[in-house]
Amino acid sequence: MDFIFECEVNMKCSSCDRQAIITRKQAGVSLCSEHFIDYFERTVYETIASTRMIEEHDRIAVAVSGGKDSTALLFSLHKILKGRDVKMVAITVDEGIRGYRDDTIRAARDIAGKLNVEHHIVSFREEYGYSLDQMVIGKNVAPCTFCGVFRKHALNRAAKRLGADEVATGHNLDDEAQTVMMNYLKGDYERLMRFRPSRIQKGLVPRIKPLRAMPEKEIALYCMVNGIFAESRECPYADLSLRADVRDMMNALESQFPGTKQSTVLGFEEIAKRERGMWTQMDLEECRVCGEPCVNGRCKACELLEQLGAVALPG
């Protein structure tokens, strides 16, 4: 837990006389635990308010995997939205990853119970007939590709069933910077532009990312100071993805040149702003198999399921 003291011992908080627990190098401030929590929740609040992510009377489905990001998300939203006419419900997607998911599901159940938030679990096995482990046996594919497609599909369906107005996910600044960089590296301009959807699409519950300005390390620290940190193992498939290499590269750059992750995201935001209007978003259709939104008559999840031999396509 060395990053709890990512500042010199005996360093005072910039706002009071207490011991600082973190120095935010870019901002040039050191913060004690109390002022760090203030800063964290204020930033999350400002992220929500700046794009009006959440409105009064909304019902928010919070995607809670049980890892630190989604735990911090549920905890901070619960605090920030206290007293507002906003209802929260937690959804955990159980992909079926042996030796990894069981612990995080327990952690998700614990944090939802502690905060008295209604909690639902949807599993790949029940939704699609296969766990992720079964889906990837003997296949020369990156498990994250299957996982990402089915997770989005399952989450959207569950959010609709629960009448949610939006799905909040725990994506943080590191995730955002990695996604931008991965799309640059793949030269995938269209996907890059789709990363910031410009309008609401029928059948697709809007996604919000209240933690998108928060670095991963600060999220871990927020969990620690609030006593909600659940140590979890890394997904056994994580190292097989391009994201893992990009993550390592971005971490190395960030430690050598602080602010790299933020400038990667801000640079992309600037491009997206200039391109707005020049790039029209495609109208989504209903998948002819499952009814979920898609681009070419059949969604990616049903396409993959067909490959797995589970879906007989009509006509």
Ligand code: SF4
């Ligand atoms: Fe899914 Fe890949 Fe994340 Fe594991 S690392 S949970 S397989 S997306």
